[in-house]
Structures are given as C-alpha cells and as structure tokens.
Amino acid sequence: MMLATEHLIIAPILIPLIAGALMLLYDDRQRKAKLAISVGAAVALLFVSVELLNRSKGTPLSGGNEISFYLLGNWAVPFGIILVLDRLSALMLVLASLLAIPTLIYAGAAWHRQGQHFQSLFQFLLMGLNGAFLTGDLFNLFVFFEVLLAASYGLLLHGSGQLRVRAGLHYIAVNLAASLFFLVGVSLIYGVTGTLSMAHLSQMVVNIAPSERPLFHAGAAIMGIAFLVKAGLWPMSFWLPTTYMASAAPVAAMFAIMTKVGVYVILRLSMLLFGPDAGASAGFGAQVLIWGGMATMVYGFLGVLAAQGLGRMAAHLVLISSGTILAVTGLALSGGGPAMLSGALYYMISSTIATAALFLLLEPMSREEGGIAALLALTSDAYGLDPEDEEEEEVGLAIPGTMTVLGLSFGACLLVLGGLPPLSGFIGKVAMLSGMFGNGALPPGLAWTFLAVLMLSGFATIIGLVRIGIQTFWASDSSPPKVLAMEFAPVLLLVAMIALLTVRGNDALRYMDATARALHQPLIYSDGVFATRRVTNGEDAQ
Structure with a gap:
C-alpha cells in the first residue's frame, strides 16, 4: 500500500486547485478571507515544494538523481497518466512558490480589488504551472498548459484600461494560435509513434523508421513553435513587451516565470528526445535554439536601450x-556539456527573481505625478487604478525612507540583471562561460559569438537601468511617493532571496550541476518511468 507521504507529489496540483475552488464560494467583498486562504495555500505549496526538492537530491543508486513517479488512476505506463518528479521539475516548483508568496502579499495592498476572482485565478495559474512541471506525457502537458493560459487571460485583463484590454486581446489571440500549433504537432507525433508518453518517446526515437522520421521531426518542430512563442523566442516575441508592460504589477511579476514554462518544456523535450543518444534525431533543432536564442538576446538588449519606461x-x-537559456540549451545539444547548462539554470533562477522584483518596483516608482511618471511613461489608465478609490481603501502603513529602500532594491536588481559582482547574476554568467570554454567541444567561433552577445546584453542592461535610476532617484524634484509596507515587504523578500542565492551559491551550483548531468542521461528518466509499479490489493504489481 502507498504511504500518505508518497502522495505528496500530487499536492502541488491539488493545493491550488482546492484553494481556488474554495474561494469561488466566497463573495468578492470578503477580500481579507480570500487573501488569507490564498497566501496560506502558497505557503503550504512552498513547504511541499521544498520537501519534494529534498527528495529529488538523489541516492547513489540513481546516479545522484532520485526520480519519483506517481501513477494517476493506477494505470501502467505508457497507457496511464504519470507525474514525474526529478531535480528540474522540483526546482521549478520551488521557484513558482517562491514567487507566488511575495506577489500575493503585494496584490493584497490594492491590486486584488481591481476586478473579480483575482485570488482564484492566481491559484489556478499555479495549478497549471505545477502540473506542466510535473506531467510526464504530452497530452496532459497540453491540459495544464491550457489551464495556466486560461487563468493568465483573466489575470492579464484584471482591472481596466484601454491599453490593458488591447494587449490582453492580442495575448489571447497569440496563445490560441500557439495552442493550435501544439495540437497539430502532438497529432503528428502520435501518428508516427502511437504514444504521447515522454519516457516512451525517448525510448522509441532511435528506432523510428527513416521514412517516418521527417514527419516526426515536423511534428516536434510544429509543437515546439507553441512553446517558443511562450518563451519569447525572436521573431515570435513581439507580443511580449506590450503585454507585460500593460499588465498589473503583481501579474507581471508572476508572468516572469510564464516564459520559463516554455523554456522548461523545450529543455525537457530536447534532452529527452534529441540528445546525443537519439540516433538520427540527435541534435535536432539545436541550431534554431542557438541562433534564435542569441537573436532574442540581441532583440532584448536593443529594446532595453530604446525603452523610455x-x-x-x-x-x-x-x-x-x-x-540566454534557449541558446545554452541549443549549445548543450551541440556538445556544450552539463557545466554550461548548470550555470544557465542558476542564472535562470536569479534573473527570474530579479525581473519579478523589478516589476513590483515599477508601480511604486511611477506613482507620483511629475518627473517620475513622465519618465516611466505609464498612466493610471494602463493600470486601471482610480487614485481616489485607492486612497480610501489603503491597506497597511506607509514606511519612511521610501526613496532609499526603492533605490537599494532597484540597485540589487540592476546588479543581478546586468551580471555585475558580487550578486548571483555575475556568478551565473561566469559559471556558464567557464563551462563553455572549459568543455572545449564547441567551435571557437560559436563560443566567442555567444560570449560577445552575453556581454553586450549585460552592458546594455546596465546602461538602460542606470539611466532610469539616475533620472528617477537623482534628477527628479518630485516628492517621494507614498508606498505601503505591504508593498515594500514583497520586494525586500525577493531581494533577500537573491542575497541568499548569492551567499549559498556554491550549494546552489552543486544542485544545478547534478540537475544538468541528469538531463544529459535521459535513460534514468525513461527507465524509471517504465519501472514504476502499480498498486494492487495492497501490494505492488507490474
């Protein structure tokens, strides 16, 4: 019989599902009760995620990478639905829960009052994210993908304003088209292989008939478009800047991990299906990821230099x-080795936390009329706020030294995103580059090109953020904005996470290194899935 603790793997899906459904029974005027339920669910989710992370650290029997499995409906693989927990999925679960807590606290100051069912939609978004990280088959990946997209539609349109509605409708249209590509790609893959289990596909890809392999590659490419759209790969990223800018501050902060869902799926499927042991399919799509990833970096830093807000x-x-992560994924498929990928995973965590903190800083820094508001080019219409209503319904106390705290938090984000020492952004970039040049398997021209783009993106980030910081904190004569402690606390919490990630950088990099090495050994994943035993009459059975 399965112990109760063995069911813990499904808790990251059930906790937000139950909490979100429960809050639908509450009237929208019971905001404090809904906020308490939502934050409580996020805290519970964090504890569960940390416990699952500890379980994923592995044993010598599994090569240092313990993978846990859960058969939903107790059907054997590949016919049944399976949840798979390994180092990568556990890492993403922890990241999602770490972002959820400060974002919910921040939203509790004012944002959750700007529309209906904010807390429920937020929990359903978490459910979709966690399900996408845990699922072991493509069909349920599509299901959870649609759940998180449906929730994100409501969150993006939360509030009012012409800019937000226009961006929201554009976002919905783009993602509906991406979902269509997903379905077409999955259908082609199923037509060739007869399965949607990731582990089964990993074992079958070597033996696909030469006549059917082009159709399999076409299905994988079409399905990949859906996730590359979500990841923001150029030229499929034009929707993203306006969408993220127009969304409410806590929504944009949580959306910082939404692009990482696309990155996660691309990384997972690339290493499972197109790794070095994939036969004729080895390295498929690597060049697209390498050059598309670097083109995205160039587009990103040009946008940073051009942005006025x-x-x-x-x-x-x-x-x-x-x-950056997509380019490194392509380089890993081309022989870049686990060391470079481990640095990229570390960089992904730190940059995601830093961008989330930056989105939470955005609205307090643009709150007052005058120089700051003009500089940031944001209007109250974009946020859907009525200043008079906001003044009447403030929650919490304003804190002294507003500009000092804002400036220090902004400076920490600048250091991380610009890749400057001593914070985690610098550590991640150094780990990536040392892994790339230490491996020696990549062509020198390709390696130096990636180095140049990475350095230019960091330099452009520094220029752009310093320009904003100087004009906001030094060149503005307007009075300091009134910011509540409930809005500052989440930002400081995210900055503290960055500091902890820096101080414990050695431990974090060891975990990332083990994660990257496990991704380079897809047989551990596929063999573990097929070795999972059903439970029958109190005893395990095949």
Missing part, C-alpha cells in the same frame, strides 16, 4: 533571460 524595459529583460 521601466515597464517596457523590464519586459525586454525577460526576453534576454529566456534567450
């Missing part, structure tokens, strides 16, 4: 982060 600049910084 912090919102649009932060959105382009998200693209730089995604482009």
Whole structure:
C-alpha cells in the first residue's frame, strides 16, 4: 500500500486547485478571507515544494538523481497518466512558490480589488504551472498548459484600461494560435509513434523508421513553435513587451516565470528526445535554439536601450533571460556539456527573481505625478487604478525612507540583471562561460559569438537601468511617493532571496550541476518511468 507521504507529489496540483475552488464560494467583498486562504495555500505549496526538492537530491543508486513517479488512476505506463518528479521539475516548483508568496502579499495592498476572482485565478495559474512541471506525457502537458493560459487571460485583463484590454486581446489571440500549433504537432507525433508518453518517446526515437522520421521531426518542430512563442523566442516575441508592460504589477511579476514554462518544456523535450543518444534525431533543432536564442538576446538588449519606461524595459529583460537559456540549451545539444547548462539554470533562477522584483518596483516608482511618471511613461489608465478609490481603501502603513529602500532594491536588481559582482547574476554568467570554454567541444567561433552577445546584453542592461535610476532617484524634484509596507515587504523578500542565492551559491551550483548531468542521461528518466509499479490489493504489481 502507498504511504500518505508518497502522495505528496500530487499536492502541488491539488493545493491550488482546492484553494481556488474554495474561494469561488466566497463573495468578492470578503477580500481579507480570500487573501488569507490564498497566501496560506502558497505557503503550504512552498513547504511541499521544498520537501519534494529534498527528495529529488538523489541516492547513489540513481546516479545522484532520485526520480519519483506517481501513477494517476493506477494505470501502467505508457497507457496511464504519470507525474514525474526529478531535480528540474522540483526546482521549478520551488521557484513558482517562491514567487507566488511575495506577489500575493503585494496584490493584497490594492491590486486584488481591481476586478473579480483575482485570488482564484492566481491559484489556478499555479495549478497549471505545477502540473506542466510535473506531467510526464504530452497530452496532459497540453491540459495544464491550457489551464495556466486560461487563468493568465483573466489575470492579464484584471482591472481596466484601454491599453490593458488591447494587449490582453492580442495575448489571447497569440496563445490560441500557439495552442493550435501544439495540437497539430502532438497529432503528428502520435501518428508516427502511437504514444504521447515522454519516457516512451525517448525510448522509441532511435528506432523510428527513416521514412517516418521527417514527419516526426515536423511534428516536434510544429509543437515546439507553441512553446517558443511562450518563451519569447525572436521573431515570435513581439507580443511580449506590450503585454507585460500593460499588465498589473503583481501579474507581471508572476508572468516572469510564464516564459520559463516554455523554456522548461523545450529543455525537457530536447534532452529527452534529441540528445546525443537519439540516433538520427540527435541534435535536432539545436541550431534554431542557438541562433534564435542569441537573436532574442540581441532583440532584448536593443529594446532595453530604446525603452523610455521601466515597464517596457523590464519586459525586454525577460526576453534576454529566456534567450540566454534557449541558446545554452541549443549549445548543450551541440556538445556544450552539463557545466554550461548548470550555470544557465542558476542564472535562470536569479534573473527570474530579479525581473519579478523589478516589476513590483515599477508601480511604486511611477506613482507620483511629475518627473517620475513622465519618465516611466505609464498612466493610471494602463493600470486601471482610480487614485481616489485607492486612497480610501489603503491597506497597511506607509514606511519612511521610501526613496532609499526603492533605490537599494532597484540597485540589487540592476546588479543581478546586468551580471555585475558580487550578486548571483555575475556568478551565473561566469559559471556558464567557464563551462563553455572549459568543455572545449564547441567551435571557437560559436563560443566567442555567444560570449560577445552575453556581454553586450549585460552592458546594455546596465546602461538602460542606470539611466532610469539616475533620472528617477537623482534628477527628479518630485516628492517621494507614498508606498505601503505591504508593498515594500514583497520586494525586500525577493531581494533577500537573491542575497541568499548569492551567499549559498556554491550549494546552489552543486544542485544545478547534478540537475544538468541528469538531463544529459535521459535513460534514468525513461527507465524509471517504465519501472514504476502499480498498486494492487495492497501490494505492488507490474
């Protein structure tokens, strides 16, 4: 019989599902109760995610990478639905829960009152994210992908304003088209292989008939478009800056991890299906990821230099982060080795936290009329706020030293995203580059090109953010904005996460290194899935 603790793997899906459904029974005027339920669910989710992360650290029997499996409906693979927990999925679960808590606290100051069912939609978004990270088959990946997209539609349109509605409708249209590509690609893959299990596909890809392999590659490419759109790969990223800039501050902060869903799926499927052991399919799509990722980085840093507002600049910084990870994924498929990939994973965590903090800083820095508001080019219509209503319904106390705290938090984000020492952004970039040049397997021209683009993106980020910082904190004569402690606390919490990631950088990099090495050994994943035993009459059975 399965122990209760063995069911823990499904908790990251059930906790937000139950919390979101429960809050639908509450009237929207019971905001404090809904906020308490939502934050409580996020805290519970964090504890569960940390426990699952500890379980994923592995044993010598599994090569240092313990993978846990959960058969939903108790059907054997490949016919049944399976949840798979490994180092990568556990890492993404922790990241999502770490972002959820400060974002919900920040939203509790005012944003959750700007529309209906904010808390429920937020929980359903978490459910979709966690399900996408845990699922072991493509069909349920599509299901969870649609759940998180449906929730994100409501969150993006949360509030009012012409800019937000226009951006929201554009976002919906783009993602509906991406979902269509997903379905077409999955259908082609199923037509060739007869399965949608990731582990089964990993074992079958070597033996696909030469006559059917082009159709399999076509299905994988078409399906990949859906996730590359979500990841923001150039030229499929033009929707992202306006969408992220127009969304409410806490929504944009949580959307910082939405692009990483696309990155996660591309990384997962690339290493499972197109790794070195994939036969004729080895390395498929690597060049697209390498050059598309670097093109995305170039597009991102050009957007940073051109942006006049912090919102649009932060959105382009998200693209730089995604482009970097996608390029490294392609380099890993081309023989870049685990060391470079481990540095990229570390960089992904730190840059995601930093961009989320930057989105939360955006609205307080643009709150007052005058120089700051003109600089950031954001209007109250874009946020859907009524200043008079906001003044009457303030939650919490304003804090002293507003500009000092804003400036220090902004400076920490600048250091991380610009890749400057001593914070985690610098550590991640150094780890990537040392892994790339230490491996020696990549062509020198390709390696130096990636180095140049990475350095230019960091330099452009520094220029753009310093320009915003100087004009906001030094060149503005307007009075300091009134910011509540409930809005500052989440930003400081995210900055503290960055500091902890820096201080414990050695431990974090060891975990990332083990994660990258496990991704380079897809047989551990596929063999573990097929070795999972059903539970029958109190005993395990095949």
